Amino acid sequence: MHLRNTDVTHFAWRALHGYPTRTILMLIAMAIGVAAVVVLTSLGEGARRYVVGEFASLGTNLIIVFPGRSETAGITPSTMMGETPRDLTLHDALALTRSYNVRRIAPINVGSATVSWRGRSREVVIIGSSHELLAIRHWELAQGHFLPKTDLDRATPVAVIGKKIRSELFGAHRAMGEWLRIGDRRFRVIGIMASEGRSIGVDVEDTIMIPVASAQQLFNTASLFRILVEAKTRSAIEPVKQFIIDTLQARHQGKKDVTVITQDAVLATFDRILGALTYAVGGIAAISLAVAGILIMNVMLVAVSQRTAEIGLLKALGASPRQIIVLILAEALLLSAFGASIGLVLGEAGSLIIRHAFPILPAYAPIWAVVTAFLIALLTGLLFSLLPARHAARLDPVLALSKR
Template sequence: MLLRDLIRLSLGSLVDQRMRSFLTVLGIAVGIASVVLLTSIGEGVRRFMLSEFTQFGTNLVSINPGRTTTVGVSGAIINNIRPLSIADEEALRRIAGVIDTIAVVQGNAPVEWEKRSRHTTILGVGPTAAAVFKIDVARGRFLPVDDQRAPRAYVALGSTVATELFRETSPLGKIVRIGGERYRVIGIMESKGQMLGFDLDDAVYIPTVRAMSLFNLDSLMEIDLLYQAGLESRTVADQARRLLSARHGAEDFTITTQEEMLDVLGSVLNIITLSVGGLGAISLLVGGVGILTIMTIAVTERTPEVGLLRAIGAGRGQILLLFIGEAVVLAAIGGLCGLVIGAGGAWLLGALVPSLPTHTPWLFALYAELLAAAIGLLAGVLPARHAAGLDPIEALRAE
């Protein structure tokens, strides 16, 4: 039997049994579409989370008070022997390769102007915070360079706070009360959006020492180091660790590099992506069982045809290729349909729900398509071997 005859017989059988072929293709298509759609959502969430973490740049090192085994975050409980101080920040700024440092304190307090009041986040930072955090000033200016131990009572407002308190009035030069203390507004920040649920626009920025006094703190909550591009974060972190250990007499602080946070986050999100892809693969497995069932039925129905082919000289290998070819073609067609449906569904979902990020990982889609073909091959092997092993006389007698 020639190859073209095998192809013609395979395609002819699929066309003759349209409904059976359609149902088989549908089973595989649903599985592939599930894999592509779920991995698109997982990959979209992964990229969104990474972009949220890197919007402040990747060359940052954070230092938090207290020796912990977990990642320190702004607002950590201060329970170390010696607190982080402004003097520590000034010493860290002199490390080779460090461009800027920020001493950070965070809390919540009401911000009042005339009869309006808004309870919001108060960030105590230094004059370099806007540059380090990549927050632009829309109007006015950011906190000026002052004596860090006795800074003037200036405040820069986030865009949301400025809009809610002043509406159409220009806030620049106005006096607001923060926790009962008077501050002069000197700047309005551009909209930055949210970072992992923290609204950067619904915040105000005041000098660090004044924030420590406002919240009655004797330690900074965090010191951030911005280092030169090209330097290894581990090198900067080691220098900071040696310097602070010498100043404090012990390593009573936690240093976290941006790379460490991104590595941990990336690993977690990759597991999530693989997990949701595995859920879709279950549907794909169900489609494979469907192919196995339908091909087994096909062998039973076409027993006389197999006997005739064997009687006119078709070898066992050719019968095997005939049935395996049908299974692979069904799986491949189903895979392509599922790929189109899954990618189209991911695009449509992203268009209808912009807050839900989606991104189709084409490598995963290729793996899913190859897996569909492999499932078709495996599901077709047993029925094909059974067909190839039929005795020609017995097969013809089944007519």
């Protein structure tokens, strides 16, 4: 005697229809659990993708040289604070161009100064760099030219301004060719940056770029904030890194007093951290699925005791214990599958809303999370119904029938 699958499904379906409150309650529990997994993992994944994307926008095959190095290799708070045992100089930067594997370099100096034009003034971040910076960072100009291709130590009084600076200082007035005052020096506007949004550390729209030598004069320093080096190919990154370390060590009287990090290494670290974060939030959400499972167990137990007489009747009509278990489990499985499907739809809708509300966050739930959430939902539904089902199968038909 074997129940037919269509009959089992149909019977379970009718049972779910027969008790709408219970069914809706369990559907909600399941749906919330699955939706939570989908939304939370999509958030985690979105954060990961955002950071990865930001780092990619930094440039390709990029190597960053910081002044200063503590004994421990890698990035430490002291490297970030910029404790400087020995300054990086323009000559250091120039020395780094002498490798076949280096495509281009850009020395960078950063400071803040008051910028004014015809009585309007504004505190602005000033980046001192070179012609190559544009290519290294993949930025684009809206108007005019970028910094001139001259010797690094020539302090030309020219400036490339961000879009926001343009509108704040010049308003409707034409900015190109105007002279503006940065600190106590005058610079001519030769270019305006295209809108690039934010890219790690630099808000291009709210920045003014001037030649690095001019910046050194402006801030009265001979040192550099960092040097960006672009390797010719991906495989050249490691040799270039070694070349930089060796060159600067030789130039700094044998002291390894710079920190060289590759974009890849940073990227990989963030990737790992955020990947782990996604797993973690996914795991937390999975707990809510388990809670949904326990709810299902309780409700199924109630369902079995509510329907004791019915189970007794099925037994009297010739249902074997196995058939009873199959019928109850089918009901739970159907519930879980429906609840999980609703949860998936809700979760995907939630991620869609997040993507609309925060367009910079690519909140797409990873496939593994969606599949796992669905499977866990089915599994918890099944596992937690095993107990009620066995309970039902063991009911004494005489007692069950006498209960109304």
